[in-house]
Amino acid sequence: MNKHIKRLLMIGAAFTGGMLCFNRIIDYLAERNDDLPVKNGKFFNWKYGDIYYTKTGKGSPILLIHDMTVSSSSYEWKNVVRLLAENHKVYAIDLLGCGRSDKPNLTYTNFLYVQLINEFIKKAIGKKTDIIATGDSFSFALMASHINDEYIGKIVGVSPCDVYDMKKMPDELNKILKRVIETPILGTFIYNLVTCRPKIVSKMVNESYYDGSKVSDEFIKAYYKAARNYAGGGKYLLASIASYYTNINIIPALTSTDKEILLIGGKNHPYMHEIIHEYTEINGHIKAAYVEKTDFLPQLESPLEFISQIKKFI
Numbered sequence: 001m002n003k004h005i006k007r008l009l010m011i012g013a014a015f016t017g018g019m020l021c022f023n024r025i026i027d028y029l030a031e032r033n034d035d036l037p038v039k040n041g042k043f044f045n046w047k048y049g050d051i052y053y054t055k056t057g058k059g060s061p062i063l064l065i066h067d068m069t070v071s072s073s074s075y076e077w078k079n080v081v082r083l084l085a086e087n088h089k090v091y092a093i094d095l096l097g098c099g100r101s102d103k104p105n106l107t108y109t110n111f112l113y114v115q116l117i118n119e120f121i122k123k124a125i126g127k128k129t130d131i132i133a134t135g136d137s138f139s140f141a142l143m144a145s146h147i148n149d150e151y152i153g154k155i156v157g158v159s160p161c162d163v164y165d166m167k168k169m170p171d172e173l174n175k176i177l178k179r180v181i182e183t184p185i186l187g188t189f190i191y192n193l194v195t196c197r198p199k200i201v202s203k204m205v206n207e208s209y210y211d212g213s214k215v216s217d218e219f220i221k222a223y224y225k226a227a228r229n230y231a232g233g234g235k236y237l238l239a240s241i242a243s244y245y246t247n248i249n250i251i252p253a254l255t256s257t258d259k260e261i262l263l264i265g266g267k268n269h270p271y272m273h274e275i276i277h278e279y280t281e282i283n284g285h286i287k288a289a290y291v292e293k294t295d296f297l298p299q300l301e302s303p304l305e306f307i308s309q310i311k312k313f314i
Contacts, residue, residue: 057085073099
């Protein structure tokens with residue numbers, strides 16, 4: 001065998017071994033911490049995996065759905081659950097592939113989450129439910145209502161997804177990217193780099209909060225743990241998100257719905273006014289509100305002002 005080929009093979013083997021060691025060290029360190037405990041919640045046994053959720057308070061039901069990222073979980077609602085529970089029975093779930101819920105190896109699609117929402121409301125809640133959903137997850141709530149209006153009441157979208165970005169669909173390059181991220185060693189290595197603590201800190205401080213100094217260490221630990229649960233199993237969700245499998249064209253549903261919808265944005269988010277304006281142009285019945293001195297996650301950064309907007313609507 002040519003000595004150059006041997007050298008390349010040796011370099012490749014060393015690089016692969018290094019990635020494997022790195023992946024195992026990350027998993028070992030993550031398992032040592034319990035920064036996202038399950039003791040206060042339950043599991044909904046769904047056909048694609050167990051879904052973690054909490055239930056708090058009494059009154060008409062509200063379902064809280066966190067943003068669609070691999071580091072998100074129902075922790076996102078920790079500052080407002082008790083306030084909402086004063087007048088409502090509040091359900092907060094970790095979506096499949098996120099947080100404390102199962103993270104199976106499958107393709108995560110918009111319709112998968114639409115099914116989950118409808119089945120969770122029907123089987124775990126059992127009555128018509130208002131929904132508050134963040135980011136891309138607003139599309140899940142909207143489409144769930146579009147398909148099955150019977151169990152869904154009012155909908156609140158927090159920092160909702162861009163209408164036109166949601167129209168992006170997987171192409172051949174996206175499909176290749178998905179396969180790469182799903183590979184056992186390289187894909188896990190990529191996932192670990194994307195979800196490393198410095199990346200999460202940077203995103204929270206620079207993109208999620210208006211005042212980055214408010215981002216607590218507890219907050220960072222919870223988001224990091226959410227990404228690390230199940231030994232990097234979140235890479236399958238990351239592969240689907242990065243390849244646009246969780247997208248859907250929501251314009252037909254927006255155009256036809258007569259559902260009461262409120263969109264809440266952070267007043268200081270650089271693009272949120274434009275994004276929400278897209279919705280109100282498509283459907284003039286959609287209401288809009290903004291929370292001062294907040295960015296992408298007003299429910300965490302300014303919970304009292306956030307709740308005051310919710311109480312005006314629900």
